Amino acid sequence: xxxxxxxxxxxxxxxxxxxxxxxxxxxxxxxxxxxxxxxxxxxxxxxxxxxxxxxxxxxxxxxxxxxxxxxxxxxxxxxxxxxxxxxxxxxxxxxxxxxxxxxxxxxxxxxxxxxxxxxxxxxxxxxxxxxxxxxxxxxxxxxxxxxxxxxxxxxxxxxxxxxxxxxxxxxxxxxxxxxxxxxxx
Amino acid sequence: xxxxxxxxxxxxxxxxxxxxxxxxxxxxxxxxxxxxxxxxxxxxxxxxxxxxxxxxxxxxxxxxxxxxxxxxxxxxxxxxxxxxxxxxxxxxxxxxxxxxxxxxxxxxxxxxxxxxxxxxxxxxxxxxxxxxxxxxxxxxxxxxxxxxxxxxxxxxxxxxxxxxxxxxxxxxxxxxxxxxxxxxxxxxxxxxxxxxxxxxxxxxxxxxxxxxxxxxxxxxxxxxxxxxxxxxxxxxxxxxxxxxxxxxxxxxxxxxxxxxxxxxxxxxxxxxxxxxxxxxxxxxxxxxxxxxxxxxxxxxxxxxxxxxxxxxxxxxxxxxxxxxxxxxxxxxxxxxxxxxxxxxxxxxxxxxxxxxxxxxxxxxxxxxxxxxxxxxxxxxxxxxxxxxxxxxxxxxxxxxxxxxxxxxxxxxxxxxxxxxxxxxxxxxxxxxxxxxxxxxxxxxxxxxxxxxxxxxxxxxxxxxxxxxxxxxxxxxxxxxxxxxxxxxxxxxxxxxxxxxxxxxxxxxxxxxxxxxxxxxxxxxxxxxxxxxxxxxxxxxxxxxxxxxxxxxxxxxxxxxxxxxxxxxxxxxxxxxxxxxxxxxxxxxxxxxxxxxxxxxxxxxxxxxxxxxxxxxxxxxxxxxxxxxxxxxxxxxxxxxxxxxxxxxxxxxxxxxxxxxxxxxxxxxxxxxxxxxxxxxxxxxxxxxxxxxxxxxxxxxxxxxxxxxxxxxxxxxxxxxxxxxxxxxxxxxxxxxxxxxxxxxxxxxxxxxxxxxxxxxxxxxxxxxxxxxxx
Numbered sequence: 001x002x003x004x005x006x007x008x009x010x011x012x013x014x015x016x017x018x019x020x021x022x023x024x025x026x027x028x029x030x031x032x033x034x035x036x037x038x039x040x041x042x043x044x045x046x047x048x049x050x051x052x053x054x055x056x057x058x059x060x061x062x063x064x065x066x067x068x069x070x071x072x073x074x075x076x077x078x079x080x081x082x083x084x085x086x087x088x089x090x091x092x093x094x095x096x097x098x099x100x101x102x103x104x105x106x107x108x109x110x111x112x113x114x115x116x117x118x119x120x121x122x123x124x125x126x127x128x129x130x131x132x133x134x135x136x137x138x139x140x141x142x143x144x145x146x147x148x149x150x151x152x153x154x155x156x157x158x159x160x161x162x163x164x165x166x167x168x169x170x171x172x173x174x175x176x177x178x179x180x181x182x183x184x185x
Numbered sequence: 186x187x188x189x190x191x192x193x194x195x196x197x198x199x200x201x202x203x204x205x206x207x208x209x210x211x212x213x214x215x216x217x218x219x220x221x222x223x224x225x226x227x228x229x230x231x232x233x234x235x236x237x238x239x240x241x242x243x244x245x246x247x248x249x250x251x252x253x254x255x256x257x258x259x260x261x262x263x264x265x266x267x268x269x270x271x272x273x274x275x276x277x278x279x280x281x282x283x284x285x286x287x288x289x290x291x292x293x294x295x296x297x298x299x300x301x302x303x304x305x306x307x308x309x310x311x312x313x314x315x316x317x318x319x320x321x322x323x324x325x326x327x328x329x330x331x332x333x334x335x336x337x338x339x340x341x342x343x344x345x346x347x348x349x350x351x352x353x354x355x356x357x358x359x360x361x362x363x364x365x366x367x368x369x370x371x372x373x374x375x376x377x378x379x380x381x382x383x384x385x386x387x388x389x390x391x392x393x394x395x396x397x398x399x400x401x402x403x404x405x406x407x408x409x410x411x412x413x414x415x416x417x418x419x420x421x422x423x424x425x426x427x428x429x430x431x432x433x434x435x436x437x438x439x440x441x442x443x444x445x446x447x448x449x450x451x452x453x454x455x456x457x458x459x460x461x462x463x464x465x466x467x468x469x470x471x472x473x474x475x476x477x478x479x480x481x482x483x484x485x486x487x488x489x490x491x492x493x494x495x496x497x498x499x500x501x502x503x504x505x506x507x508x509x510x511x512x513x514x515x516x517x518x519x520x521x522x523x524x525x526x527x528x529x530x531x532x533x534x535x536x537x538x539x540x541x542x543x544x545x546x547x548x549x550x551x552x553x554x555x556x557x558x559x560x561x562x563x564x565x566x567x568x569x570x571x572x573x574x575x576x577x578x579x580x581x582x583x584x585x586x587x588x589x590x591x592x593x594x595x596x597x598x599x600x601x602x603x604x605x606x607x608x609x610x611x612x613x614x615x616x617x618x619x620x621x622x623x624x625x626x627x628x629x630x631x632x633x634x635x636x637x638x639x640x641x642x643x644x645x646x647x648x649x650x651x652x653x654x655x656x657x658x659x660x661x662x663x664x665x666x667x668x669x670x671x672x673x674x675x676x677x678x679x680x681x682x683x684x685x686x687x688x689x690x691x692x693x694x695x696x697x698x699x700x701x702x703x704x705x706x707x708x709x710x711x712x713x714x715x716x717x718x719x720x721x722x723x724x725x726x727x728x729x730x731x732x733x734x735x736x737x738x739x740x741x742x743x744x745x746x747x748x749x750x751x752x753x754x755x756x757x758x759x760x761x762x763x764x765x766x767x768x769x770x771x772x773x774x775x776x777x778x779x780x781x782x783x784x785x786x787x788x789x790x791x792x793x794x795x796x797x798x799x800x801x802x803x804x805x806x807x808x809x810x811x812x813x814x815x816x817x818x819x820x821x822x823x824x825x826x827x828x829x830x831x832x833x834x835x836x837x838x839x840x841x842x843x844x845x846x847x848x849x850x851x852x853x854x855x856x857x858x859x860x861x862x863x864x865x866x867x868x869x870x871x872x873x874x875x876x877x878x879x880x881x882x883x884x885x886x887x888x889x890x891x892x893x894x895x896x897x898x899x900x901x902x903x904x905x906x907x908x909x910x911x912x913x914x915x916x917x918x919x920x921x922x923x924x925x926x927x928x929x930x931x932x933x934x935x936x937x938x939x940x941x942x943x944x945x946x947x948x949x950x951x952x953x954x955x956x957x958x959x
Contacts, residue, residue, distance in 0.1 A: 026627045027682075029638045031675050038787055065786035066726045066734050073785070160578075164528065171528070173578060174516055177789030 037064040038101055040091040041178060043076070043156070045084040045144065052079055059178050062094055076154060076182040078124075084144045085129070088114065088156075090176075106140060111162045114139025115169040117155040122182060123147030124154075136167045146184050154182040209246035210270065212278030213237070214257065217308070220281075220907065221410075228280065229256045230270075248272045254758075256702070257282045267702075269758055279907070309384045312420065314913050314945045315864060315899050320424075320433065320457060322356075322378045326404065329386050330763065330807040331825055333842040337371035337930045338506045339429075339462045339938045340474040344374075345928065346386065347767060348803055348827050348841045349401020352718045355392055356404045359495055361549050361567035362395055363406075364600040364626060368636075368720045370930060375499045375545035375571065377478035379422065379435040379455045382409040393647050393662040393693055394606070396622060398715040400746050408453075411484040411493060412439045414446035418906055418951040428941035429473070430532065431459030440952070447486055454479040460534045464936035465923045469506055470530030471537050476501035491553040500544045504536040507578065508934045520934050521885050542574040542592070559610045564603070571598040577633075594632035601625045618649040628719070635726050636719045637674040643667065647691075656699050664691040668716045672723060687716035687743045705754045712748070717741040721775050721796040727786070734784050734791045735777065741798055745772040761811040767804060774801040776831070776839060779882055792884075799833035803841070821849040828877065836879050842928050843875035843887070865898040875927045888932050891924035893917075899945075908949035915943045 039062050045055040057074040078084060090101040105112050109132030116126040116139070125145045128137035161172030214226040214237050222241030227234055230245050230253050237243045255268040257280065266282050309328060311317060317325050323334045323342030335343045335350050343350050356363040356374050366372045378384065385405040392399030412418065417440030425432035439451035455478045462472040480497035508526035520526070546569065553563040574592035606620030626641040647664035667688040674681055693711035700706060724737040752765030778797050783790040805827040813819045824846045829838030853864035875887040899913030921940040925932040 026629045026638050026640060027673055028680070029629065029673050029675075030631065031678060031680075041787060059787060061785075061787055065788060065791070066736070066784065070785055070787075170519075174788055176787050178787065 037092050037094055038090050038176065039064065039093045040089075040098075041156075041176060042089040042091070043086055043180075044089070045076075045078060045086050048083040048085055048143070052082055052084075055084070057180060059180075060093070064094070073178075074180070076180045078144070078146055078182070078184050080123075080146055080149045080184050082146050084146070086126075086142045086144055088140050090158075102140060105158070106138065109138045110134050110136070110165060111160060112138060112175075113159045113161060113165060113167070113169065113172075114142070115155075115157040115159060116142065117157070118182075119152035119154075121150050122152030122154065123150045123184060124182075132165075134165075136165060148184075150184050152182055154180045156180060206247060206249040208248045208250060208273045209244060210248060210255075210272060210274050210278060211242070211244050212255070212280055213240075213242045214280045214282060215241065217281040223282070226257060226282070230254070254702075255280060267756065311378050311381050311384060312422070312908075312947060312949075314422070314911050314947050315866075315897070315901060318895075318915070318917070320378075322374050322376050322384070322404070322406065325378055326384060326386065330765070330809050330823060331805075332386065333825065333845070333928065335370060335842075335928045335930075336926070337373075338472055338509070338935075339469070340459070340472065340503050341371050341373045343370065343372075344404060345842055346401040346404075347769075347805060347807075348829060348838075352398060352715060352721075353400040354402060354404060355395045355399040356406060357395055358406050358547060359408055359497075359549065360551060360565055361547060361569070362602060362624075363545075363547075364569050364598065364602075364624075365543075365545055365571040366573050366596055366598060368718045371505075371541075372543075372573070375501070375543055376406055377435075377455045377476075377480075377497075377499055378406065380408055380437070380453045380478070380480050380497065381406040383407045392713070393649060393664045393691055394604075394618070394620060396624070396643065396645055396664075397666050397668065397689075397691070397713070400713050400715055400744070408451065408482070409439075411441075411449035411451055411482060411486075413441050413449045413484070413486045415441055415449075416951060416953050417441075418908070418949070420908065420947060420949040422945070422947045424943060424945040426459070426941055426943045428938050429459040429462050431457065433457030449484045449486070451482040452480070458534060461530055461532045462938045463532075465921045465939040466936070467525055467529040468531055469935050469938070470526070470528060471504040471507045471540070473534050473536050474501065474503045475534075489555050491551075491555075493549075493551045495547075495549040495551070497547050498544070501542070502536055503541045503543070505539040505541065506931055506935060507537070507539070509931050517884060517933070526935050538576045539578045540576045542572075542576075544570075544572040546570040560607065562605070562607045564605045567600070567602045569598075569600040569602075571600075572596070573598075592632055594630060594635060596636070597629045599627045614654055615652045616650070619647075620649075621646045633726070635724055635728075637672050637723050639670055639672045639719055641671075642669045658697045659695070661694045662692065665689075666691065666714075670716070670719070670722075672719075674723060683739065685716070685722065685739075689714040689743055689745065703755055703757045705756075707750075707752045707754075709750045710748070712745060714743050714745040716743050717775055717796075724796075727788075727791065734786075734793045736780075736793060736795045738796050741775060741796060742773050744775050744798070746770070747772070758813065760813075762809070764806070764808040766806050769803045771801045771803070773798040774831075774838075776801075778839065799831050801829060801831050801833075801838055803827070803829040803838065817854065818850065818852050821847075821851070823847040823849075837877040839878065839882060840928075841875065841877065843873050843890070845870060845872045847871075860903075862901045862903075863899065864901070865896070867894070867896045869894050872926065885933055887927045888925035891922060891926075893922065893924070894919040904949055904951070906949060906951035908951070909947070910949060911945070911947040913943075913945045915945070917941045917943070 040058060040060045042056065042058040055078055057076045058072055059070060060072040061070040090105060092099040092101055118124055123146060127143045128139040129141045129143050130138050132138050156178050157174060158176035159169055159172040160175045164171050214223045214228060215221060216223060223237060226237045228243050233245065235243055235245065250272050252269060252271050255270050257266045268280050270278060309317060309325065311325065316328065319325055321342045323344045326332045326344045327334060331347045333345045335345050344354065346354060351370060352368050358376055363374060363376065365375050387403040387405065392403030395403050417438065419436065419438035422435040433456060435455040437453040441449040458475040460473050462469045478499040482493060482495040484493035507528060508520065548568045550566045553561055555561040573596045575594055577593035602624045604620065604622040606618055609617045611617065622645050624643040628639050630636065630638060643666065645664055645666035647662060649662040652659045670685040672683050691713045695709040697705060697707040720737060721741055722737045722739050724735050728735050746769050748767065748769040750765060750767040755762040775796055775798050777794045780793045780795040784793050807825050809823040811819055811821040826844050827841055829841040831838050847868065847870045849866055849868045851864060851866040854862045870893045872890055874890040878887055895917040896919055897913055897915035899911060902910045904910055918940045923936045925936055
């Protein structure tokens with residue numbers, strides 16, 4: 001009998017030891033959309049001479065990669081032979097109010113680089129106009145000097161290059177890559 | 186006259202000596218797993234059959250000198266098994282056999298299952314370091330016919346049985362179904378094989394005791410029995426390897442306490458660390474890993490009641506090769522075209538992002554009540570907690586979030602399980618097992634969404650029977666399972682709680698026939714099923730390591746397999762042959778398939794893969810031949826052939842391991858008793874290119890085949906306790922070959938590890954109490 005009591009008490013201890021508190025809520029998860037995302041890429045072009053109207057193009061995918069398709073993916077329409085100052089804004093619009101992620105990229109400028117690639121025939125020359133702490137360009141702001149009317153694709157990429165940034169685009173991983181259809185009229 | 190008589194006398198005695206048929210052979214029959222003596226086992230030499238006594242000891246007398254085959258006569262005590270002996274033999278012969286008692290308890294079907302080349306090869310002893318390779322469960326099982334591995338880099342290795350893995354295998358850890366996030370191909374089993382002692386593979390639809398999902402088979406990871414009524418014993422294992430400059434230490438101690446010996450314990454611990462792995466031409470950046478595991482068991486074994494408690498913890502930190510973390514399709518293409526990864530690293534033991542932290546806790550209470558000699562009931566309650574944290578290469582943009590250094594996502598899985606079964610021995614020839622099992626599971630995630638939270642309930646009931654006589658063996662089983670899955674998921678920002686219910690029967694029937702003394706023919710027919718897993722139903726998101734978007738389908742139905750196997754074994758001192766063929770037909774095989782068009786995201790375009798169902802067939806052949814060449818050398822040839830077809834789309838099935846041939850040449854000395862033995866083994870593994878793939882269905886066509894040479898040598902000395910002291914020096918990838926394997930997810934990005942020297946030492950010890958001798 002003594003033995004049985006002993007065995008049972010050992011079992012009880014073992015069972016109670018196993019009952020860890022469930023720290024996470026199973027039945028009421030957090031909405032995944034509240035996680036950190038870049039939902040919106042916006043590029044605003046301002047005429048360097050202050051004459052032409054501003055041009056804005058954006059890509060919006062509120063629920064992030066996967067799920068629903070992007071709600072906006074604009075064409076960039078610029079005036080031929082003009083010079084624009086471009087400025088990029090990154091937002092997380094799944095949050096209310098929206099979070100401005102551009103600030104974070106700027107702070108971590110030494111790890112980030114925007115790259116601009118144009119398909120052949122698109123008459124534009126793009127120069128990054130901002131610098132990080134190591135005097136390497138970031139590309140949040142840039143100057144677009146346009147030539148004659150043409151059509152093509154402007155690929156805008158944000159490269160994440162922690163500790164390996166040299167100003168070249170080929171290293172690191174891709175945080176953003178968007179192919180904007182671009183018309184110079 | 187005297188001289189003459191003396192001469193005749195000498196002549197006669199010499200004559201009678203050479204024809205002396207008055208030798209006797211003494212021995213004992215022991216269980217191969219538990220080392221326990223087996224009373225009343227039937228053993229034979231030539232036509233002479235006797236039984237062991239109540240202490241498991243046998244004595245043959247009236248034997249002539251020569252070589253004989255000592256055979257364990259198949260009946261309820263043991264499996265048909267041979268041992269070559271030489272007469273005269275002064276020593277005590279220890280004949281280790283596979284018994285059915287052990288199997289009925291845990292591995293009922295295995296014994297009758299094909300392909301069982303021999304007991305040794307279907308059950309591996311993890312302490313047999315002269316035969317076992319690698320540190321992970323996945324690597325160690327490769328020695329079994331039909332088993333290959335699926336890896337992610339060099340540290341994450343999963344076993345694959347006849348092309349089936351992950352959701353289609355059940356791993357049973359010390360009597361409890363291991364419940365982790367096994368659906369992921371980069372999620373290795375959270376088990377330290379050092380504790381196991383025995384690794385057993387059960388194939389076919391026969392894992393009926395262990396519930397659904399045993400489509401490809403069941404892997405049993407079982408420690409040796411607690412040492413009731415025995416002295417304290419254990420072992421220490423040390424190993425070191427050159428590639429990764431790593432090493433590990435593992436130890437186990439077990440014994441009984443209190444005067445009665447009815448109480449026993451076992452404690453084990455393992456720790457291992459490895460640095461950056463090296464491919465022949467470069468360091469594979471961020472491939473360091475470290476892990477630890479420990480366990481404790483306490484048991485009581487009375488006449489009627491047996492009880493044991495068990496707890497184990499396993500924890501591992503794994504670096505994920507940095508070059509595999511791909512931003513998007515453009516990055517992926519760059520990775521394919523370069524022969525060397527973009528950023529190779531240097532040697533370090535430190536882990537950087539991306540990395541994984543995985544922990545698994547398992548506790549068990551096991552009760553057995555022996556009603557009488559024929560009926561016993563057992564109850565197993567298990568509690569498991571699995572924690573998985575995956576860190577991305579990229580920390581959060583928001584500084585305050587980044588500073589917390591949280592994983593990109595974390596999964597918590599809690600499982601409670603209860604299994605009750607009753608075994609009835611109707612007669613010496615017929616045994617039955619009735620059982621019920623239940624499982625309750627909850628999953629919670631935090632961070633990036635990949636699979637949703639869920640609650641799962643499963644219940645099942647089964648019957649298994651075995652009938653056996655001297656020639657025939659029949660085993661049969663029937664099981665019914667019900668599974669309910671409730672998911673908590675946001676749809677359009679609204680929390681929804683859909684419920685999925687699945688139920689289906691499983692069945693298995695096997696027959697085996699002994700033909701003469703050397704042949705066994707086996708056949709098995711069965712059906713098994715599994716409910717679709719959570720990732721197949723609900724995953725929806727970017728898989729960074731694979732640069733793809735994986736989309737589940739909530740409408741998936743259950744997957745049912747109908748399988749058949751036919752096998753032949755031949756065993757004599759000329760050769761050991763084991764050939765088996767199998768054919769599996771799947772109703773609703775769930776597979777991840779590419780789907781057009783690519784999905785546009787802010788990170789660029791990604792290929793989309795969707796889980797789809799179709800009817801498929803998977804069939805193949807596993808064969809092994811072992812031929813002794815002379816006294817000291819043996820040659821083994823092992824081959825696996827595997828073919829899979831998607832019947833709906835009439836195309837090759839994606840992701841099947843390619844065919845392979847393994848050849849081994851082993852030299853070993855034959856010293857008996859406590860003599861020092863040594864061995865040298867050379868192994869050549871030829872892995873062929875997978876040619877059965879659909880064009881443009883993969884980012885890159887399968888890598889070319891390769892021939893891998895490895896060798897090992899060692900010494901083995903049998904200690905007084907019966908355990909072996911072993912020292913082994915091994916070298917894998919001897920030629921430092923640069924190669925890539927089709928079943929490695931990192932084949933797109935990097936070569937496999939290069940040459941690796943390993944030294945392994947196993948020291949068994951045993952403590953004999955002095956006062957017991959007084």
